[in-house]
Amino acid sequence: MSTGAEVVGAAAPVAAGVTPVATGVAGGVKAGVAAQADGSVPAIATSGLSKRFRGGQLAVDTLDLAVPQGAVFGFLGPNGSGKTTTIRMLLGLITPTAGGCRLFGETVDASRVSTLTRVGALIEGPAHYPYLTGRANLARYDAADRTADPATRARRIDRALEQVGLGSAAEKKAKNYSLGMKQRLGLACALLQPRDLLILDEPTNGLDPQGMREIRSLITSLAAQGTTVFLSSHLLDEIEQVCTDVAIMSRGRLVSQGSVTQLRAGQRARLTVTTPDPADAARVLAEQGGTDVQVAGHRVDCDAREDLAPDVVCAALVASGVRVLAFGVERPSLEDAFVALTGEGFDVAG
Numbered sequence: 001m002s003t004g005a006e007v008v009g010a011a012a013p014v015a016a017g018v019t020p021v022a023t024g025v026a027g028g029v030k031a032g033v034a035a036q037a038d039g040s041v042p043a044i045a046t047s048g049l050s051k052r053f054r055g056g057q058l059a060v061d062t063l064d065l066a067v068p069q070g071a072v073f074g075f076l077g078p079n080g081s082g083k084t085t086t087i088r089m090l091l092g093l094i095t096p097t098a099g100g101c102r103l104f105g106e107t108v109d110a111s112r113v114s115t116l117t118r119v120g121a122l123i124e125g126p127a128h129y130p131y132l133t134g135r136a137n138l139a140r141y142d143a144a145d146r147t148a149d150p151a152t153r154a155r156r157i158d159r160a161l162e163q164v165g166l167g168s169a170a171e172k173k174a175k176n177y178s179l180g181m182k183q184r185l186g187l188a189c190a191l192l193q194p195r196d197l198l199i200l201d202e203p204t205n206g207l208d209p210q211g212m213r214e215i216r217s218l219i220t221s222l223a224a225q226g227t228t229v230f231l232s233s234h235l236l237d238e239i240e241q242v243c244t245d246v247a248i249m250s251r252g253r254l255v256s257q258g259s260v261t262q263l264r265a266g267q268r269a270r271l272t273v274t275t276p277d278p279a280d281a282a283r284v285l286a287e288q289g290g291t292d293v294q295v296a297g298h299r300v301d302c303d304a305r306e307d308l309a310p311d312v313v314c315a316a317l318v319a320s321g322v323r324v325l326a327f328g329v330e331r332p333s334l335e336d337a338f339v340a341l342t343g344e345g346f347d348v349a350g
């Protein structure tokens with residue numbers, strides 16, 4: 001039986017260097033680096049990573065990814081954009097058609113899982129033993145890990161259950177768990193051992209908003225303890241809230257990668273006014289030097305250039321008799337960045 005929370009690997013020395021991944025620029029944001037500024041190797045580096053399935057589908061197309069150590073790295077893309085396929089290749093669960101990947105400088109090779117002990121993983125749709133309790137499931141997974149000391153098993157299991165908020169449901173059979181509880185149990189498997197890198201495929205799938213918040217806060221606290229977290233998601237909000245860095249996938253290709261701040265910075269913020277006097281407001285914004293002034297119903301907006309002080313503009317609107325119902329600077333979201341980079345909405349990939 002397979003589990004979505006495979007704890008893969010064995011101790012692996014960190015190689016002195018890492019093969020540089022090709023660099024490219026998409027949307028003005030760095031798309032691949034060989035090593036971090038401090039000279040350490042990236043936690044994850046892929047070079048020309050590709051996967052074509054038997055049916056001919058090119059699920060991942062020459063992917064060059066660099067995940068810095070210590071990052072909370074969001075792997076963002078619509079459903080079907082190649083995230084799970086990439087993760088499966090990162091963990092050596094499927095073989096790339098071309099290219100390869102390195103974790104902490106070590107080549108990932110499906111026949112040498114020993115490179116993966118530093119990595120905990122949660123793969124989409126974790127499977128569990130339905131007739132065993134949550135605790136017994138964890139005991140099974142822990143027993144299967146040859147590096148795990150049986151003497152400290154109970155303590156590890158208790159800690160993992162607490163971390164994911166399953167302490168009070170530990171004695172329930174997994175078949176009676178909700179989808180979100182199953183997801184938490186999968187995450188607990190990945191947390192049985194301390195890991196340098198956690199690879200989480202859609203970790204908040206099936207969770208309610210409260211559960212999502214709890215997992216986000218768990219991810220943040222693991223990162224604060226020094227764990228690099230790589231998490232895939234099709235939820236832009238989630239990535240914005242928890243991640244320091246992001247790579248955006250569309251139809252199997254990397255569209256862009258960089259820090260969340262960098263990515264947003266490529267997009268201009270907008271000064272927005274809500275008013276029953278849109279024509280007058282548009283005139284005043286233009287007089288104040290606003291460019292790309294747009295009117296849509298009661299909303300008027302323009303580029304928020306640095307030399308356009310919002311307080312001065314707002315005062316000018318009021319002084320001109322414009323009735324201002326709302327005024328603000330809207331910063332671009334990752335969704336705006338995605339649309340600008342791909343020219344497409346954030347819909348399911350074909």
Ligand SMILES: Nc1ncnc2c1ncn2[C@@H]1O[C@H](COP(=O)(O)OP(=O)(O)OP(=O)(O)O)[C@@H](O)[C@H]1O
Binds near residue numbers: 053059079350
């Ligand atoms: N085993 C397979 N055989 C053939 N095609 C596959 C296989 N696995 C995935 N695909 C296809 O590869 C593409 C990428 O799928 P993948 O599951 O990697 O995307 P994803 O971004 O993880 O999407 P989701 O968020 O919905 O899981 C899709 O078009 C999918 O149908």
